[in-house]
Amino acid sequence: MTSATLTGLAVLILPGVVLADGHVEVLENVPTVVAVVDPSTTPDFPVASLSRADCEVLVRVEAADGSAQEFMSCQLSDEPVMEPDFQGSAPESVVIDAGGECIWTSDYWYTKDESEVKASAFEMTVTPSGRVFAWSSFPAEPLDCPEEG
Secondary structure (H helix, E strand, C coil), rough: CCHHHHHHHHHCCCCCCEEEEEEEEEEECEEEEEEECHHHHHHHCCCCEEEEEEEEEEEEECCCCEEEEEEEEECCCCCCCCCCHEEECEEEEECEEEECCCCCCHHHHHHHHHCCCCCCEEEEEEECCCCCEEEEEEEECCCCCCCCC
């Protein structure tokens, strides 16, 4: 999927009111790390569960009220994750991971200034061919999430 196609899809699926006074930004070649298993069904998560991915496009659509949606289109890469025991590979069947507040971190903000802004909801799909598609939602006011540790 080209960045123009993904941008077009993002624009089509968002309500017109969001775009009327909002802002759309497109980043290209964004690296990330994704789960290649369903964490809720993987007892040893994150062991053998993560992979790096190269996102050819990340589209952030921000509404006038400051809330935002992010859409990503990526491909799993061969570059290893930092912790060798956590290295996973493309799944044998489609994996869909979704969740609510304080789980997903914005790749947009991490790319921009290395800040960790948490989403209120997300969904990510990883295919056997290594394609990764994700969307995430962010409220106008940043979430107050507990520190990981």
